[in-house]
Amino acid sequence: MGSSRWLLGAAMGVIALGQAMPALAGEIEGTVIDESGTAGLRAVQVRIVELDRTANTGSDGDYRFVDVPAGTYTLRASYIGAATRQASVTVPASGPVDADFVLSGLNGDILVLGQRANLSSSLSRKRASDTISDVLSRDSIGQFPDQNVAESLRRLPGINVLNDQGEGRFVSVRGLDPELNATSLNGVRLPAPESDVRSVALDVISSDIIESIEVKKSLTPDMDADTIGASVEIETTSAFDRKKDLLTAKIEGSYNKKANELTPKGSVDFASRLSDNIGVSGGVSYYQRKFETDNIEADDWEDIDGVNYAEELQYRDYDVERERISATLGLDLRVGDTTKLYVKGLWSQFDDQEYRRRTTFDFSDAVDIAGSGSTVTFADTYDGDEDEGKLTVERDIKDRFERQRIRSVTFGGETELDSGFFAEYSASYAKSTEKENGSLDPTQFEHEFEGEGLIVDVDYADPRVPLYATSGNDFNFYEPSAYELKDIEYVALSDSQDEEWAAKLDFGKEMFLGNASLTLQAGAKGRWRKKTYDKTVEFYEWDGDGDYTLDDVLGFQTYDIIRISPVADFNGSRLFFTENFDSFEYQEIDSVFDSAIEDYRADEDVMAGYVMATWESGPLRAIGGVRYEDTKTDLLGNQVNLFEEGQDLPGGGTAEDDMVVIAPVAYQKDYGHWLPSLNLRYELQPDMLVRLAGYRSIVRPKLSKLAPRFEIDEDNEAVFGNPDLDPYEAWNLDASFEYYMSRTGAISAAVFYKDIKNYIVDTAVEDGSFLGVDFTEAEIPINGPSAEIFGAELSVSQSLSMLPAPLDGLLVQANYTYTDATGMVPNDGDIDDLRKITLPSTSKHTLNAVLGYEKGPLSLRLSGTYRDKYLDEISGEAEEDRYVDDHFQLDFSAKFQLTDMVQLYGEWVNINNAKYFAYNNYNGQRNLLQYEEYDYTVKFGARVVF
Numbered sequence: 001m002g003s004s005r006w007l008l009g010a011a012m013g014v015i016a017l018g019q020a021m022p023a024l025a026g027e028i029e030g031t032v033i034d035e036s037g038t039a040g041l042r043a044v045q046v047r048i049v050e051l052d053r054t055a056n057t058g059s060d061g062d063y064r065f066v067d068v069p070a071g072t073y074t075l076r077a078s079y080i081g082a083a084t085r086q087a088s089v090t091v092p093a094s095g096p097v098d099a100d101f102v103l104s105g106l107n108g109d110i111l112v113l114g115q116r117a118n119l120s121s122s123l124s125r126k127r128a129s130d131t132i133s134d135v136l137s138r139d140s141i142g143q144f145p146d147q148n149v150a151e152s153l154r155r156l157p158g159i160n161v162l163n164d165q166g167e168g169r170f171v172s173v174r175g176l177d178p179e180l181n182a183t184s185l186n187g188v189r190l191p192a193p194e195s196d197v198r199s200v201a202l203d204v205i206s207s208d209i210i211e212s213i214e215v216k217k218s219l220t221p222d223m224d225a226d227t228i229g230a231s232v233e234i235e236t237t238s239a240f241d242r243k244k245d246l247l248t249a250k251i252e253g254s255y256n257k258k259a260n261e262l263t264p265k266g267s268v269d270f271a272s273r274l275s276d277n278i279g280v281s282g283g284v285s286y287y288q289r290k291f292e293t294d295n296i297e298a299d300d301w302e303d304i305d306g307v308n309y310a311e312e313l314q315y316r317d318y319d320v321e322r323e324r325i326s327a328t329l330g331l332d333l334r335v336g337d338t339t340k341l342y343v344k345g346l347w348s349q350f351d352d353q354e355y356r357r358r359t360t361f362d363f364s365d366a367v368d369i370a371g372s373g374s375t376v377t378f379a380d381t382y383d384g385d386e387d388e389g390k391l392t393v394e395r396d397i398k399d400r401f402e403r404q405r406i407r408s409v410t411f412g413g414e415t416e417l418d419s420g421f422f423a424e425y426s427a428s429y430a431k432s433t434e435k436e437n438g439s440l441d442p443t444q445f446e447h448e449f450e451g452e453g454l455i456v457d458v459d460y461a462d463p464r465v466p467l468y469a470t471s472g473n474d475f476n477f478y479e480p481s482a483y484e485l486k487d488i489e490y491v492a493l494s495d496s497q498d499e500e501w502a503a504k505l506d507f508g509k510e511m512f513l514g515n516a517s518l519t520l521q522a523g524a525k526g527r528w529r530k531k532t533y534d535k536t537v538e539f540y541e542w543d544g545d546g547d548y549t550l551d552d553v554l555g556f557q558t559y560d561i562i563r564i565s566p567v568a569d570f571n572g573s574r575l576f577f578t579e580n581f582d583s584f585e586y587q588e589i590d591s592v593f594d595s596a597i598e599d600y601r602a603d604e605d606v607m608a609g610y611v612m613a614t615w616e617s618g619p620l621r622a623i624g625g626v627r628y629e630d631t632k633t634d635l636l637g638n639q640v641n642l643f644e645e646g647q648d649l650p651g652g653g654t655a656e657d658d659m660v661v662i663a664p665v666a667y668q669k670d671y672g673h674w675l676p677s678l679n680l681r682y683e684l685q686p687d688m689l690v691r692l693a694g695y696r697s698i699v700r701p702k703l704s705k706l707a708p709r710f711e712i713d714e715d716n717e718a719v720f721g722n723p724d725l726d727p728y729e730a731w732n733l734d735a736s737f738e739y740y741m742s743r744t745g746a747i748s749a750a751v752f753y754k755d756i757k758n759y760i761v762d763t764a765v766e767d768g769s770f771l772g773v774d775f776t777e778a779e780i781p782i783n784g785p786s787a788e789i790f791g792a793e794l795s796v797s798q799s800l801s802m803l804p805a806p807l808d809g810l811l812v813q814a815n816y817t818y819t820d821a822t823g824m825v826p827n828d829g830d831i832d833d834l835r836k837i838t839l840p841s842t843s844k845h846t847l848n849a850v851l852g853y854e855k856g857p858l859s860l861r862l863s864g865t866y867r868d869k870y871l872d873e874i875s876g877e878a879e880e881d882r883y884v885d886d887h888f889q890l891d892f893s894a895k896f897q898l899t900d901m902v903q904l905y906g907e908w909v910n911i912n913n914a915k916y917f918a919y920n921n922y923n924g925q926r927n928l929l930q931y932e933e934y935d936y937t938v939k940f941g942a943r944v945v946f
Contacts, residue, residue, distance in 0.1 A: 026067075026068045026069070026070055026091035026092055026093065026094065026095065026096065026097065027064070027065065027066050027067075027068060027091075027095070027096040027097070027418065028048070028064070028065040028068055028073075028075070028089060028091060028096070028097055028099055029062070029063065029064040029065070029096050029097075029098060029099075030046075030062070030063060030098055030099040030100045030101065031057075031060070031061045031062050031063075031100050031101075032044040032046070032057050032061045032063065032077055032079070032100070032101040032102075032103060033061055033100075033101075033102055033103075033243055034102070034103060034104075034105075034111040034112045035102055035103065035104040035105070035111065036111075036112065037102075037243055037244065038112050038242065038243060038244050039061070039112050039241060039242045039243055039244075040057065040058075040059070040060045040061020040062065040240075040241060040242070040243060041057060041061050041079055041082075041103060041111065041112075041124075042057055042058065042059050042060075042061065042121065042124070042125060042241075043056055043057060043079070043121070043124040043125040043127070043128040044056065044057040044061070044063070044077055044078070044079045044101070044103070044124065045077070045078050045079070045124075045127070045128060045686075046063045046075060046076070046077050046101075047075070047076045047077075047078075048065060048068070048073050048074070048075060049073065049074040049075070049076055050071075050073050050074060051068070051073065051515050052515055052618045052619075053065060053515065053517065053616075054616075056128040059235075059238060059240070059241045060238070060240040060241050061241075061243075064416070066418065066420055066510065067420060067510075067511075067512045068091045069091070070091050070092060070093045071090070071091055072088060072089070072090045072091075073088070073089055073090075073091065074086055074087075074088055075087045075088075075089055075099055075101075077101040077103065078686065079103055079111070079120065079124050080120045080123045080124045080127065080740055080744055080745075080746070081105055081106060081111060081116060081117075081119070081120030081123075081124075081743070081744035081799070082103040082104060082105055082106065082111055082120070083103065083104060083105075083106060085101050085102075085103060087099055087101065105120075106743055106744070106801065112139055113139050114139060114854050114859055115811055115852045115854045115859055115861065116744050116799055116811065116854060117139040118136075118137060118138070118139055119744050119745075119797060119799065119811065119813070120744050121135070121137040121139075121212075122134070122135045122136060122137055123740060123744070123745075123746050123797065125137070125212075125214070126738070126746075126748075127689070127738065127740055127746075129214075129216075130220060130614075130621070130623055130679055130681065131216050131217070131218040131219065131220060131679055131693065132216075132217045132218040132679075132691055132693055132734050132736050132750065133214055133215060133216040133217060133218075134156040134157055134158075134159070134214070134215050134217075135156075135212060135213070135214045135215070136153060136155070136156060136212060136213045136214075136215075137211065137212035137213075138207075138210070138211060138212065153168075153171060153202070153213065153215075154168070154848050154863070154865045155813060155815075155848055155850055155863060156215060156815070156848075157748065157750075157793050157794075157795035157815035157817065157848075158173055158174045158175075158217070158750075158793045158815065158817040158846065159171065159172070159173060159215060159846075159848070160172045160175070160843065160846045160848075160865065160867045161202070162178060162841070163887070163916065164201075164203075165291070165293045165318065165320065165932070165934065166291065166293065166910065166916075166932070166934030166937075167203055168202065168203065169201040169202060169203050170199050170201055170202070171183075171199075171202060171215075171230075171232055172229070172841065172843065172846075172867075173215060173217065173229035173230040173232075174217070174229060174230075174752065174789075174791055174793070174817055174819050174846075175791070175817060175819035175821070175842050175843040175844065175845075175846050175867075175868075175870070176228065176229040176789070176819065176821065176839070176841070176842055177229070177839065177840055177841035177842060178199040178229075178841065179197065179198055179199050179699070179702065179841070180227065180228040180229040180699050180728070181199060181227055181229040181230050181231070181232055182198075182224060182226050182227040182231050182232065183199070183200040183232045183233075183234070184224075184231065184232070184233050184234065185205075185234045185235075185236070185346060185408055185430075186234070186235060186236060186344045186346075186408070186410050187233075187410060187412065187426055187428070188408050188410050188428040188430050188502065189224060189226075189430070189500060189502065189527065190406060190408065190430055190432065191406075191430055191431065191432040191498035191499060191500050191529065191531070192432055192498055193350075193404040193405070193406065193432040193433055193434040193496060193498065194404075194434055194496060195434065195494075195496035195531075195533040195598070195704055196702060196704040197702060197704075198700070198702055198703070200406075200432075201404075203324070203350070204324070204348055204350045204404055204406055205234070205326055205346070205348050205406065206267070206285035206287065206324060206326035206348070208250065208267035208269060208283055208285040208326070209236055209237070209267075209269070209282075209283040209284075209285055209326050209327070209328040209346070210234055210235070210236060211235045211236055211237045211238070211241070212234075212235050213232065213233065213234050213235075214232075214233045214235075215230045215231075215232055215233075216230055216231040216233060217229075217230045217734065217752075218677075218679055218691075218693035218695060218732070218734050219231065219677050219695045219697055219732075220612065220623050220625070220677055220679055220695075221610040221611065221612040221623075221624075221625035221626060221627040221675075221676075221677055222506055222521065222523055222610055222612055222625075222627075224525070224608070225608075225627055225629055225673075225675045225695075225696075225697045225698060226697070226698060226699055226700060227697055227699065228697055228699050228728060228730045228732065228754060228756065236281075236328045236330060236344060236346065237269070237271055237281040237282070237283070237328070237330065238271075238279070238281060238330060238332055238342070239271045239272060239273050239279025239280055239281040239330070239332050240273070240279050240332050240334075240340075241271070242271050242273075245270075245271065245272045245273065246269065246270055246271040246272075246281075246945075247268075247269075247270045247272075247945070247946040248267075248268070248269045248270070248943060248944070248945050248946070249266075249267070249268050249269075249943070249944045249946070250265075250266060250267045250268075250269075250941060250942070250943045250944075251264070251265070251266045251941050251942060252264070252265040252266065252939055252940065252941030252942075253265070253939070253940055253941060254287075254288075254289055254937060254938070254939045255937065255938045255939075256289070256290065256291040256292070256934075256935065256936075256937045257935040257936050257937070257938075258291065258292040258293075258294070258560070258933075258934060258935040259290045259291045259292045259319070261290040261291075263288040263289050263290050264286075264287075264288055265285075265286065265287040265288065265939075265941070266285070266286050267283060267284065267285035267286070268283060268284050269282075269283035270282060270283065276334070277333060277334040277335075278331075278332070278333055278334075279331075279332040280329070280330065280331055280332075281329075281330045281332070282327070282328050282329035282330060283326075283327070283328055284325075284326070284327045285324070285325070285326045285327070286323075286324070286325050287322075287323070287324045287325075288321070288322070288323050289321070289322045289323075289937075290319075290320070290321045290322075291320055291322075291934065291937070292317070292318060292319050292320070292558060292934075293316075293317075293318040293320070293932050293933070293934055294316075294317060294318075294559055294560050294561050294932065294933050295314075295315075295316035295317070295318060295930065295931065295932045296313075296314065296315055296316070296464075296465060296466065296561065296928065296930070296931045297313075297314040297316060297928075297929065297930045297931075298310035298312065298313050298314070298466065298927070298928045298929060299311070299312045299929065300312050300364065301880075301920065301922040301923070301927050303371075303922075303923050304369050304370070304371045304376065305370060305371035305372065306371060307371030307372070307373070307374065307375070307376050307460065308460065308922060308923050308925060308927055309363075309369075309371070309376040309458060309460065310363075310466075310927070310928070311362070311363045311364045312360065312361065312362055312363070312364070313360070313361040313363070313458065313466065313468070314358055314359070314360045314361075315358065315359045315360075315559065315561070315562065315564045316356055316357070316358045317356065317357045317358070317557070317558060317559035317564065317567070318354060318355070318356050319354075319355045319356075319558060319570070320352065320353065320354045320355075321352075321353045322350070322351065322352050322353075323349075323350075323351040324348070324349065324350050324351075325348070325349045326346075326347070326348040326349075327346070327347045327348070328344070328345065328346045328347075329344075329345050330342060330343065330344040330345070331343045331344075338415050338416055338417055338418075339413060339414070339415045340413055340414050340415075341411075341412070341413035342410075342411070342412055342413060343409070343410070343411050344409070344410050345407075345408065345409040345410075346406065346407060346408045346409075347405075347406075347407045348405065348406045348407070349403065349404070349405050350403070350404040350405070351401070351402070351403050351404075352400075352401070352402045352403075352404075353400075353401050354398065354400045354401075354402070355397065355398065355399055355570045356397065356398040356400075356442070357395075357396075357397050357555075357557075357559070357564070357567040357568060358394075358395070358396050358397070358398075358442070358564075359393070359394075359395050359564040359567070360393065360394040360395075360396070361391070361392075361393055361456065361458075361468070362391070362392035362393070362394065363378050363391060363456075365387045365388055365389065365390045365391070365392070366378045366379075366380075366389065366390075366391055367381060367388050367389045368380075368381040368389065374459055374460045374461040375457055375458065375459045375460070375461075376457070376458050376460070377455065377456070377457050377458075378391055378455070378456045378457075378458070379454075379455050379472070380449040380450070380451065380452055380453060380454040380455070380472075381451075382449070382450035382451040383451065384451075389450075389451075390448050390449060390450045390451075391448075391449040391454055391456065392446065392447070392448050392449070393446070393447055393449065393477065393483075394444055394445065394446045394483075394486070395445050395446075395483050395550055395564075395566065395567060395568070396442040396443055396444040396445060396568070397440070397442055397443050397553075397567070397568035397570075397573055398439070398440065398441045398442040398443075399439060399440045399441075399442075399443075399570070399571070399573060399574050400436060400439040400440075400441050400491070401436060401438070401439060402434065402435070402436040402439075402494075403433075403434070403435050403436070404432070404433065404434045405431075405432065405433045406430070406431075406432045407430070407431055407432075408428065408429065408430035408431075409428065409429055409430075410426055410427070410428035410429075411426065411427050411428070412424070412425060412426030412427070412428075413425060413426075419509075420509050420510040420511060421507070421508070421509050422507065422508055422509075422510070423505070423506065423507040423508075424504075424505075424506045424507075424523075425504065425505045425506070426502075426503070426504055427502070427503045428501070428502045428503075429499070429500070429501050429502075430499065430500050430502075431497070431498070431499035431500075432497075432498045432499075433495070433496060433497050433498070434494075434495075434496040435493075435494065435495050435496070436491055436493075436494045437491065437492060437493045437494070437495075438490075438491070438492070439490070439491040439494075440488060440489070440490060440491075440573055440574055440577065441489050441490075441491050442488075442489060443485070443488050443553075443568065443573040443577070444485070444486040444487055444488070444489075445483035445484060445485055445486065445549065445550040445568070446483060446484065446486040447476060447477075447482045447483045447484070449476070449477075452473050452476060453472045453473035454470065454472050454473060454474050454476075454477060455470065455471045455472035455474075456468055456469075456470055457469045457470075457471070463919070463925070463926050463927065463928055464915075464917050464928060464931045465561060465928075465931060466928060467561075467562055468562070478565070478566065479566075480549060480550040480551035480554050480566040481547075481549045481550070481551040482549070483549055483550040483551075483566070484542075484547050484548065484549050485541070485542045485547075485548040485549070486541075487539050487540060487541050487587065488539065488540040488541075488573075488577060488584065489537060489538075489539055490537065490538045490539070490540060490577075491535075491536075491537055492536040492537065492538050493534060493535065493536040494534075494535050494536075495532075495533070495534045495535070496531075496532070496533045497530075497531070497532050497533075498529070498530075498531040498532075499529070499530055499531075500527055500528065500529040500530075501527070501528045502525065502526065502527045502528070503525070503526050504523060504524065504525035504526070505523055505524055505525075506521060506522070506523035507521070507522065507523065508520055508521030508522065508612075509521075515617065515618065516615065516616065516617035516618075517614075517615075517616045517617075518613065518614070518615055519613065519614040519615075519616075520611075520612075520613055521611070521612045521613070521614070521625075522609075522610065522611045522612070523609065523610055524607075524608065524609040524610075525606075525607075525608045525609075526605075526606070526607050526608075527604075527605070527606040527607075527608075528603075528605050529603070529604040529605070529606075530601070530602070530603050530604075531601070531602045531604070531703045532600070532601045532602075533598060533599060533600055533601075533704070534599055535594075535595055535598045535599060536595045537591060537594045537595050538586060538587075538591045538595075539586070539587035539590040539591050539594075540577075540584040540585065540586060540587065541584065541585050541587060542583065542584060542585075543583055543584060543585035544580060544583025544584070545583070548576070548580075550566055550568060551566075552572070552576060553568045553569050553572030553573050553575075553576055554566055554567075554568070554569060554572070555567050555568050555569030555570060555572060556569075561933075589642070589658045589659070589660055592660045592662075593640060593642050593660045596638050596640045596660070596662045597638065597640045597709060597711040597719075598709065599637070599638055599709070600635070600636060600637040600638075600703075600704065600707030600708075600709055600721070601635070601636045601637075601707075602633060602634070602635050602636075602703040602706060602707055603633065603634040604631065604632070604633045604700070604703065605631070605632045605633075606629055606630070606631050606632075607629070607630045608627060608628065608629040608630070609627070609628055610625055610626065610627035610628070611625050611626060612624070612625030613625060619682055619683035619684070619689075620680070620681070620682050620683075621680070621681040621682075622678070622679070622680050622681075623677075623678070623679045623680075624676075624677065624678040624679070625676070625677065626674060626675065626676045626677075627674075627675040627676075627677070628672065628673070628674055628675070629672065629673050629675060629698070630670075630671075630672040631669075631670070631671055631672070631673075631700065631727075632668075632669070632670045633668065633669045633670070633706065634666070634667075634668050635666065635667040635668070635669070635703075635706055635707055635708055635723050636664065636665070636666050636707075636708070637664075637665050637707040637708035637709040637710070637721055638662050638663065638664060638665065638708075638709060638710070639662070639663045639664075639665050639708070639709075639710040639712075639773070640660065640661070640662050640709075640710065640711050640712070641660070641661045641663075641712050642658075642659075642660055642712065642713050642714050643655040643658070643659050643660075643661065643714065644658050644714045645657050645658055647714060649661075665708040665710070666708070667706075667708050667723035669706075669723065669724075671726075671727070673696070673698055673727075673729070674696075675695070675696045675697060675698070676695070676696055677693070677694065677695030677696070678692075678693065678694050678695070679691070679692075679693045679695075680692040680693070687739065687740045687741070687742070688737075688738070688739045688740070689737075689738050690735070690736065690737050690738075691734070691735065691736045691738070692734070692735050693732070693733070693734040693735075694731075694732065694733050694734075695731075695732050696729070696730065696731055696732070697730050697732060698727045698728060698729050698730070699727060699728040699730075700727045700728075701725040701726075701727060701760055701781075702760075704721070705721060705722060705725060705760065705781040706721060706722065706723050706725055707721045707723070708721050708723045708771075709721040710771070710773060712773065712775065715776065716774065716775050716776040716777075717775065717776060717777045717778070718770075718773065718775040718777070718778040718779075719778065719779045720770055720771070720773075720778055720779070720780045720781075721781070722770075722780060722781045722782065724771075725758075725760060725781060725782075725783060726758040726783050727758060728756055728757070728758055728759055728760065729756070729757045729758055730754050730755065730756045730757075731754070731755045732752070732753070732754050733752065733753045733754075734750060734751070734752045734753075735750065735751050735752075736748060736749065736750035736751075736793075737749050737750075741798065743798070743799055743801055743802065744797075744798070744799035744801075744811075745796075745797050745798030745799055746795070746796070746797055746798075747795070747796050748793070748794075748795045748796075749792070749793065749794050749795075750792065750793040751790075751791070751792045751793075752789075752790065752791055752792075752793075753788075753789070753790045754788070754789040754790070755786070755787075755788055756786065756787040756788070756789065756823075757785075757786055758783040758784070759783070759784045759786075759787045759823055759839065760781055760782070760783060760784070761781070761782065761784055761823070761825050761837075761840065761874050762779060762780070762781050762873070762874060763779070763780060763781075763782055763825055763826050763874060763876075764777070764778070764779055764826075764875060764876035765777075765778050765779075765780055765826065766778075766876075782826075784823045784824055784825060785823075785824055785834075786823065786824075787821065787822060787823030787824075787839055788820075788821070788822060788823075789819065789820065789821040789839070789842075790819075790820055791817060791818045791819035791820060791821075792817070792818050793815065793816070793817045793818075794815060794816045794817075795813075795814070795815035795816075796812070796813070796814055796815070797811075797812065797813040797814075798811070798812055798813075799811050800812065806855060808855070809853045809854050809855030809856075809858075810851070810852070810853055811850070811851075811852035811853070811854065812849075812850065812851055812852070813848075813849065813850040813852070814847075814848065814849040814850070815847070815848050815849075816845070816846070816847045817845070817846040817847075818844065818845060819842060819843065819844055819845075819846070820844065821838060821839040821842040822836055822837065822838055822839065823836070823837055823839055824836055824837070825837050825874055826876075827876075827877070827878070828876050828877050835878060837871060837874065837878075837881070838870070838871045839871070840870070840871050840872065840873070840874065841870055841871070841872065842870055842871070843867045843868040843869070843870045843886075844868045844869075845866070845867075845868035846866070846867050846868065847865070847866040848863070848864070848865045848866070849863065849864050849865075850862070850863040850864075851863075856897075857896055857897035857898070858894075858895070858896055858897075859894070859895040859896075859897075860892075860893070860894050860895075861892065861893045861894075862890070862891075862892050863890070863891050863892075863893075864888065864889065864890050864891075865887075865888070865889050866886065866887070866888045867886060867887045867888075868886050869883050869884060869885050869886045870883065870884055871883055872884045872918060875920075878921070879920065879921045879922045879923070879924075880920050880922060881920060881921070882918055882919075882920055882929055883918065883919055883920070883921070884916070884917070884918045885916075885917040885918070885919065887914055887916070888912070888914060889910055889911075889912065889914040890910070890911040890912045890914075891907070891908065891909050891910065891911065892907070892908040892911060893905065893906065893907040893908075894906050894907075900945075901944055901945050901946065902942060902943070902944050902945075903942065903943045903944075903945075904940075904941075904942050905940070905941060905942070905943065906938070906939065906940040906941075907938070907939040907940075908936060908937075908938055909936060909937045909938075909939070910934060910935070910936045910937060911936055913933060913934070913935050913936060915931065915932060915933045915934075916930065916931065916932040916933075917930070917931050917932075918930040918931075
């Protein structure tokens with residue numbers, strides 16, 4: 001309450017001070033548009049030369065100066081890639097005066113179309129920004145530099161995107177974990193569909209409905225403070241951003257070489273001003289993609305005769321069909337001369353049908369093992385002594401359909417009064433869900449080779465791709481009828497829901513003291529979030545007449561690396577299960593146990609308030625203030641114990657049969673943070689500026705990690721949630737230098753430092769007690785003591801129009817980021833013995849480069865992206881930590897303007913067949929944990945502008 005009263009008092013002070021300041025005479029307002037008259041130009045810098053006052057145009061190209069003394073002035077409008085324009089204007093003793101500008105590109109370039117337009121817009125918005133940021137925007141016909149938002153974002157300094165099955169999904173900023181970023185759409189924080197993350201996957205939202213993406217790497221007090229990497233802010237189209245109506249249709253085909261399938265994509269995008277004061281905009285996009293992934297995974301590494309080998313080796317074949325439907329609709333209103341209102345809605349659906357066929361070798365019971373060179377030989381020497389000497393081979397299929405949805409709606413507006421008072425306000429609702437029901441995940445067939453004489457040789461000459469060969473009596477290895485059903489895991493329900501209501505109000509007053517301006521601002525925001533996860537899984541075993549074997553559902557292999565046949569048919573297992581359901585026996589204990597361990601609910605309420613001051617005098621702009629955020633979290637989960645028959649029970653007595661004991665557990669956590677920040681922007685000259693930023697921020701723990709979910713099996717091995725986790729707390733320092741060249745181009749350099757407390761890692765702990773529960777071995781998320789991050793960014797972009805024809809169409813962009821991020825974690829399960837690590841999901845080196853060409857109707861673009869290796873998962877010992885290898889990918893796009901209305905285009909993604917490789921460093925060498933290859937994808941289509 002004390003914090004709230006303090007902030008309320010500060011806000012009232014803003015009002016009182018504003019009322020005490022007398023208003024001056026006049027006002028200048030206007031609009032800046034491109035020469036074609038298509039759209040307003042955003043982030044044009046308009047300067048009153050005599051007063052050295054500047055204003056930047058908004059998304060609709062409008063700008064405004066208030067409290068301008070009567071007199072005659074020179075206005076200068078500058079925009080990167082455009083010729084600077086000047087105008088003389090006389091401000092009367094009272095009332096406004098209009099001053100509009102029309103800007104044209106250098107060398108006849110169109111400012112709102114093509115690669116140069118994208119680059120000019122992005123650099124102009126970066127120059128005008130109050131924070132250290134980078135921007136990606138589309139041009140006037142709704143096209144990004146690339147067909148995929150994730151791929152486009154890779155072009156920005158310090159940005160990389162982590163892939164999932166070859167597609168970009170999560171944004172990594174400055175090499176840091178995507179969980180340290182926050183994502184918003186039209187000012188609304190987007191909740192995450194998945195049950196176990198906060199970060200939002202970019203592939204759920206289509207690029208066709210997005211106007212721009214701004215990546216803010218420093219914070220001001222009026223911004224949510226829940227980020228350490230960056231705040232990724234997505235905007236959809238507004239009708240007032242354009243001066244002419246827009247209607248664009250696009251149709252596209254996509255071909256994946258590995259899947260050998262051609263799939264469709266189409267979209268419609270529109271913006272229309274129904275009158276001077278009413279506009280509507282929106283779009284619909286549909287995308288279907290079929291692709292395949294060939295995968296190898298290995299686990300439980302050992303060594304023999306100097307050769308490392310995996311006790312478990314899996315060959316996985318993924319066949320996936322994805323569909324994405326996205327739609328957005330917006331209504332913009334102008335109420336009088338002072339108020340703009342809007343309503344914006346988004347609906348996006350992402351369907352994923354995945355078939356995974358897997359052949360698994362289990363060598364854990366083998367005793368006749370020999371190593372020679374790079375080959376390890378396993379022989380089936382079972383002699384009836386329990387399980388020793390046997391080899392187990394499992395062949396299974398996963399048939400999973402999953403649907404993700406994101407929907408959001410926001411109402412908001414802004415009011416600007418002649419007195420210098422202004423207010424911004426919004427209310428929003430967003431909900432994300434991920435649901436699957438009826439998945440067979442998986443249907444398992446197994447054969448145990450017990451004294452049959454099977455011999456398996458595994459060659460590790462290529463550490464990424466170990467290959468096997470069989471000999472001896474291997475008839476049953478290739479015989480489908482030899483593999484009998486082990487069990488079926490039926491996912492009756494997996495339902496993740498994450499929703500958030502939010503409301504905010506910002507208000508302030510701009511005042512002028514000579515040639516300087518002071519803006520005082522205050523505001524408040526409330527966020528009310530609820531996240532739940534409900535899982536019901538059912539295990540079944542065959543109880544019918546005869547045997548249910550792989551031969552009953554036999555299919556054909558599509559895997560390219562090695563023979564993994566026999567494999568199941570895509571749909572055969574589901575048909576057999578449905579038609580013979582009464583012949584399967586429900587396994588109650590396993591089903592109840594697995595259904596209860598993951599369920600949770602978390603309610604998170606965040607109440608925030610801030611005060612902020614902006615001082616602008618000549619070349620200096622300073623923004624400082626403090627934000628307070630109070631967080632209240634209510635958590636509900638289950639403690640799930642599994643007891644075997646005859647095992648002692650905690651309350652006394654013994655279990656008469658196998659049993660599961662479920663106890664609901666509730667926790668509450670409440671904490672608050674004062675979060676000061678300061679951003680300085682200084683123009684050394686109009687095309688050269690430096691920035692300094694210092695701010696404090698937090699990142700709250702994943703709600704799935706906070707949830708009090710405790711899983712303990714019969715051996716006292718446990719997996720815990722940790723409701724006592726504290727949020728990441730970081731002090732952040734940034735400095736940058738930016739030079740904007742006379743033609744379309746810029747050079748920038750930045751350094752950053754972050755001091756983080758309470759960073760969160762999963763760690764393995766042995767022989768202890770946690771929250772009153774004893775264990776022999778446990779996986780627990782904990783807060784590390786401290787971590788430090790420092791690094792540097794370098795970026796250059798330039799249109800080479802000064803070169804002689806035809807080279808004058810060339811454009812180049814390149815950026816490099818170095819990040820050093822280290823912390824401490826328990827070593828070998830001992831929390832008193834710490835070892836140094838690189839923070840998870842953090843790459844040390846990130847490099848992006850683009851070579852473009854744009855001249856006449858032709859536009860070409862070759863881009864490459866490189867990301868260094870990173871630590872993915874922490875194990876008890878350093879040599880067992882999981883790393884993801886470095887990644888380099890080449891993409892190419894081409895566009896040809898056939899007529900004024902029709903553009904043809906094509907894209908070649910992953911030209912070099914970049915692969916995914918995860919490994920550990922057991923026994924001093926890289927050992928496979930996961931390998932994937934995807935091959936390239938080709939896209940081609942046409943865009944029609946009406």
